[in-house]
Amino acid sequence: MKRIMTVLLVSTLLYAQNGKTLFEKYCISCHTPFIPMSKLKENFLEYNNTLLKLKAPTLNQLSYRLKQRIGNPRGDEDMHRMEVTAFMSDYVRNPNKDKSVCLEEIIKHFKTMPSLKGKVKEEELEEIGTYLYDFDKKVLQEKSVQYENFDTALQKAKLNHKIVMIKAMSERCHFCLKMDSEVLIDKEVIKAIEKDFIPVSIDVSVHILPLGLKAQLTPSFIFVDENAKIIMNVPGAWNKQDFISLLKEAKNKSKDKR
Ligand code: HEC
Incomplete structure (x- = not known):
């Protein structure tokens, strides 16, 4: 062998x-x-x-x-x-x-x-x-959309007034892979992410999440504003249209909090 x-x-x-x-x-x-x-x-x-x-x-x-x-x-x-x-x-x-x-x-x-x-x-x-x-x-x-590490992402978010989007995932999660191959490589989705967000991907089977965050499921999408305040923590996988709506919701909520 x-x-x-x-x-x-x-x-x-x-x-x-x-x-x-x-x-x-x-x-x-x-x-x-x-x-x-x-x-x-x-x-x-x-x-x-x-x-x-x-x-x-x-x-x-x-x-x-x-x-x-x-x-x-x-x-x-x-x-x-x-x-x-x-x-x-x-x-x-x-x-x-x-x-x-x-x-x-x-x-x-x-x-x-x-x-x-x-x-x-x-x-x-x-x-x-x-x-x-x-x-x-x-x-x-x-x-795919290109991910940053969390510290860099937070700095960039501060500088450009954007939102950090953390994808809590694991290599072995079927729905994470499904989203990676169907949604997170879609041009429209990437454009929406790049406009207002800095994406971070963290494998929660290997690493802990920053800011003491917890993910109930993989994937979970956690949105954090430029002051490191949590905007939303949403478990689950999404199709393209629903994911774009989720991004809009995160964006609107971040405006409310300002
Ligand atoms: C003349 C056209 C043709 C060529 C050349 C061809 N394929 Fe296919 N292949 C097909 C078609 C049609 C199917 C779907 C129907 C089927 O499964 O038989 C298929 C199915 C397959 C499947 C089965 C997938 C599944 O589980 O259903 C594999 C594996 C595959 N091809 C590999 C290859 C590889 C590797 C080559 C080159 C070395 C190759 N094929 C060359 C036409 C072709």
Whole structure:
């Protein structure tokens, strides 16, 4: 097992770039790399795939879904990457919709994937697996609202008369990830945050919250004014429209307190 892990670690480093090239060679003709989840929902649930006319699930959909449904998402990451890669690698050679882990509402729009048996090598599939596994996280980081640490955020809030928005989250919380991938990367939401707020993200399974704050649930959104007074502490996950309303409410309450 130790040897497998070492090989895996070395390969993770080597594979990162190669995986992208191989994905582009073998898979991109059908699998679009990235479309935001909110847009995908609209396309599949409201428009019957007539909006985007996709040929297959997107790479961010596959990455999100496979990681959620295959193996143990809460266990060791390298182990999990291997489990997800094994599933993918088998699927590509022996596709069968009965094995699918995608949602029925999504998969019903597609014919079964043609088998790539004999066309892609085992080693190549491993490289693609690494790329697929890490894709979601990487894209999320790039596109997400950018967080500050609390002390910097409070200073910036004082300077620019803004509100500190603390997202109390945990790596293992499903609804946090859902909000990260559906709401906190939405352009309109990011614009609303950047206008009036300084965002902070704190993993409460690892760190304590500042100002003696407590979060009942993850995620919770806690709004703190420039004088470090708490405006609101709201538990729960939100969709885009409700989250934008929540931001407005926090903004209005902060005005009342002045
Ligand atoms: C000719 C088009 C085409 C190509 C090329 C293609 N796929 Fe697919 N793939 C599909 C379609 C369509 C589906 C959805 C239907 C299904 O699950 O069979 C799919 C589904 C999948 C699934 C299953 C997801 C699930 O659980 O439902 C995986 C994994 C996958 N593709 C990986 C890949 C990888 C990796 C490559 C490149 C090595 C690739 N595909 C190349 C069309 C394609």
